[in-house]
């Protein structure tokens with residue numbers, strides 16, 4: 001009997017989801033191919049599923065049902081970002097505001113310090129005026 005490379009078969013068929021169908025683990029070298037009906041001779045792609053070793057073991061022990069694995073394997077992989085991000089937009093706006101306020105405060109302090117320095121220089125030595133005519137008012 002010709003040995004079928006079911007690993008290659010499964011990887012080709014499910015190439016848009018190369019991770020454990022149950023938990024999402026995604027290191028290719030570690031992933032295994034499970035036979036849903038438990039028969040290693042049945043290499044129909046519908047009988048194959050990509051699983052990590054742990055989930056494979058759990059499937060074999062029937063701790064995860066075959067129906068569940070099949071459902072998870074075939075469900076559309078659409079990421080709903082709104083679900084993941086939740087209130088990220090609001091949070092980002094808030095931290096942007098905070099950063100801007102901090103920057104303004106910093107700039108204001110720097111300006112005050114510069115003004116104080118100018119004043120001090122002017123009153124200390126009139127020569128400073130000659131060296132920095134641009135600072136004259």
Ligand SMILES: [Zn+2]
Nearest residue numbers: 020023052055
């Ligand atoms: Zn897994």
